[in-house]
Amino acid sequence: MRIACTVNGHTRVAENVWAGESLLYVLRERFGLYGSKNACEQGECGSCSVYLDGSLVCACLVLGGQANGREVVTVEGVDAAGVQQAFVDAGAVQCGFCTPGLIVATHDLLRRVPQPSDAQIREALAGNVCRCTGYAKIIEAVNMAAR
Amino acid sequence: MEFLQPATWEEALAMKAAHPEAVPIAGGTDVMVEINLDHRRPETVMDLTPIRELTEWGTDDGVLRIGAGVSYTRLIDELGDRLPGLAIASRTVGSPQIRNRGTVGGNLGTASPAGDAHPPLLAADAEVELASTSGTRRVPVREFFTGPKRHTMRQDELIAAFLVEPAPGPQQFSKVGTRNAMVIAVCSFALALDPARRRVGTGIGSAGPTPLRAVDAEAFIAGELDWDGRRPPSDATLSRFGELVAAAAKPIDDVRGTAAYRRHALAVMSRRCLAWAWATPPHLWGGGARSAPEGL
Ligand SMILES: Cc1cc2nc3c(=O)[nH]c(=O)nc-3n(C[C@H](O)[C@H](O)[C@H](O)COP(=O)(O)OP(=O)(O)OC[C@H]3O[C@@H](n4cnc5c(N)ncnc54)[C@H](O)[C@@H]3O)c2cc1C
Ligand code: FES
Ligand code: FES
Numbered sequence: 399m400r401i402a403c404t405v406n407g408h409t410r411v412a413e414n415v416w417a418g419e420s421l422l423y424v425l426r427e428r429f430g431l432y433g434s435k436n437a438c439e440q441g442e443c444g445s446c447s448v449y450l451d452g453s454l455v456c457a458c459l460v461l462g463g464q465a466n467g468r469e470v471v472t473v474e475g476v477d478a479a480g481v482q483q484a485f486v487d488a489g490a491v492q493c494g495f496c497t498p499g500l501i502v503a504t505h506d507l508l509r510r511v512p513q514p515s516d517a518q519i520r521e522a523l524a525g526n527v528c529r530c531t532g533y534a535k536i537i538e539a540v541n542m543a544a545r
Numbered sequence: 546m547e548f549l550q551p552a553t554w555e556e557a558l559a560m561k562a563a564h565p566e567a568v569p570i571a572g573g574t575d576v577m578v579e580i581n582l583d584h585r586r587p588e589t590v591m592d593l594t595p596i597r598e599l600t601e602w603g604t605d606d607g608v609l610r611i612g613a614g615v616s617y618t619r620l621i622d623e624l625g626d627r628l629p630g631l632a633i634a635s636r637t638v639g640s641p642q643i644r645n646r647g648t649v650g651g652n653l654g655t656a657s658p659a660g661d662a663h664p665p666l667l668a669a670d671a672e673v674e675l676a677s678t679s680g681t682r683r684v685p686v687r688e689f690f691t692g693p694k695r696h697t698m699r700q701d702e703l704i705a706a707f708l709v710e711p712a713p714g715p716q717q718f719s720k721v722g723t724r725n726a727m728v729i730a731v732c733s734f735a736l737a738l739d740p741a742r743r744r745v746g747t748g749i750g751s752a753g754p755t756p757l758r759a760v761d762a763e764a765f766i767a768g769e770l771d772w773d774g775r776r777p778p779s780d781a782t783l784s785r786f787g788e789l790v791a792a793a794a795k796p797i798d799d800v801r802g803t804a805a806y807r808r809h810a811l812a813v814m815s816r817r818c819l820a821w822a823w824a825t826p827p828h829l830w831g832g833g834a835r836s837a838p839e840g841l
Contacts, residue, residue, distance in 0.1 A: 416546065455646050456642045459643075461570055461576075461590065463548040464573065
């Protein structure tokens with residue numbers, strides 16, 4: 399099948415897609431956008447977080463065809479330089495595998511809640527798993543980005 | 546695998562009639578896990594996300610009719626005041642990413658005994674609207690589940706909506722899990738008070754082959770509560786209510802917990818839910834968004 403959608407502001411088309419491919423697979427393997435990570439493929443880790451029509455979702459849980467005609471923004475296209483810098487400055491990046499998903503999820507939190515409490519940060523990032531940092535630096539980074 | 550993408554509700558019903566084997570996909574938070582992990586390889590999937598009607602809700606003769614495709618996030622944001630019990634349960638579902646995508650229609654479709662929407666829908670005596678090209682029927686949620694991951698929906702049918710009264714009184718929900726987010730309930734409990742009719746509704750999750758009501762507990766507590774004076778129920782009354790809820794469960798031992806633990810937790814949760822609901826400030830008795838008090 400054929401999938402046509404807008405990705406980071408550009409129209410992208412993938413031909414001969416197997417109908418069972420996830421949006422995450424389409425983004426990575428068809429469009430060469432490797433920022434969204436694949437770790438669990440079951441919605442548990444959040445490393446594949448993207449915006450679909452402005453809503454934060456796990457790309458691994460969206461069937462490719464469901465993105466047809468819709469607008470996708472990945473970590474490559476999200477306007478989050480301040481969040482990225484805060485993650486670097488706070489030391490919230492170790493292996494970095496979880497970072498793209500956390501950047502998009504943090505961007506989503508800060509556009510909804512510009513000055514979040516620690517409880518709100520924990521709640522908003524509950525679906526993003528990091529195996530390295532222990533989260534303290536991540537929460538610090540979000541607080542820095544919010545300032 | 547074939548991918549069907551109806552543009553309208555009529556088209557969706559016609560496609561389902563022509564392809565009864567087609568697996569509907571809404572938020573995909575259950576279906577995609579099965580496809581990705583190769584637990585299921587449907588011949589045909591049918592995307593319901595383009596269908597506008599499924600994402601709409603409205604009030605019909607005083608009853609809320611909520612499209613099967615309304616996400617948990619929208620239920621919380623748009624209906625939290627009218628359906629506080631379902632909203633509390635929705636806040637415990639997965640993560641923001643899952644709540645943005647997951648739907649009550651999908652929860653009903655999966656019909657897991659652990660589905661978090663089910664106990665509040667049971668407690669509020671909601672109905673499921675099923676549709677096919679041959680017509681529409683409404684099934685009470687309490688008759689919808691027939692076994693673990695089984696329900697009364699026919700192969701040619703789709704879930705159009707669920708119907709529920711705006712909360713006529715306080716509602717509560719409680720869930721046990723290893724974390725505050727991203728957990729399948731070890732067990733859960735929902736409570737709905739209907740002061741005008743002097744009725745109490747209950748729903749038990751993840752402690753039986755299907756979500757269950759605690760019918761004897763409902764009758765007992767409705768008779769004991771001081772509906773006019775609003776005096777708090779005695780400890781003995783709360784304990785008896787908890788015992789009757791625990792007795793209504795049909796739990797098993799599994800990886801998430803033992804049957805004995807589930808019964809114990811249900812007795813505790815049901816007592817707490819009742820105490821929280823009864824302590825709802827008077828101006829919120831007509832309904833109103835509330836979450837559990839901190840630390841309980
Ligand atoms: C990481 C993660 C965490 C989760 N946490 C929770 C949790 O805390 N609590 C909980 O209850 N669930 C949880 N779930 C499960 C899931 O999110 C819910 O069951 C959700 O309600 C499914 O909705 P959906 O729209 O994504 O369903 P889908 O996956 O699209 O569909 C689920 C089933 O319903 C059918 N279906 C969907 N819509 C219709 C319709 N309109 N008519 C007929 N059939 C239909 C599908 O064919 C399928 O069988 C979690 C899932 C993940 C991946
Ligand atoms: S890869 Fe999508 S949530 Fe883990
Ligand atoms: S930095 Fe390694 S998983 Fe988060």
